[in-house]
Amino acid sequence: MGVSADFRTRLLELVAAGLTIFExxxxxxxxxxxxxxxxxxxQELLDTILFLRxxxxxAEEDRxxxxxDLMSDWVPREYRL
Incomplete structure (x- = not known):
């Protein structure tokens, strides 16, 4: 199963709204x-990063x-997905 068709749009809306990664x-x-x-x-997150680049x-690419990073070891365990 792939990500929702509107995932990237929703993600970028949240980023543009200035929400934190935890939000x-x-x-x-x-x-x-x-x-x-x-x-x-x-992979969808990486593709979105490349799209923004x-x-x-x-700025959006960095966000x-x-x-x-929520899916990596770069954040505390309790926040990881």
């Missing part, structure tokens, strides 16, 4: 609960990279 975390958790694999979700949207 954005429920969006990712909902995708995992729907049955999306961690690998597919992480191509658009020259560095999405911070969100992607």
């Amino acid at each position: 954005i975390r429920p969006l990712l958790a909902a995708e995992l609960e729907r049955g999306v694999s961690r690998e597919k979700l992480y 191509e658009q020259g949207r560095e 999405v990279a911070d969100v992607a």
Whole structure:
């Protein structure tokens, strides 16, 4: 199962609204609960980072990279997905 068709749009809306990564975390958790694999979700985050880079949207790229860190060892265990 792939991510929701509007996942990227919703993610970028939350980023643009200035929400913290911890406030954005429920969006990712909902995708995992729907049955999306961690690998597919992480790949979508990486694809979004590349999309933003191509658009020259560095600030948003950095914020999405911070969100992607929720799926890595870069955040405390209790916040990881």
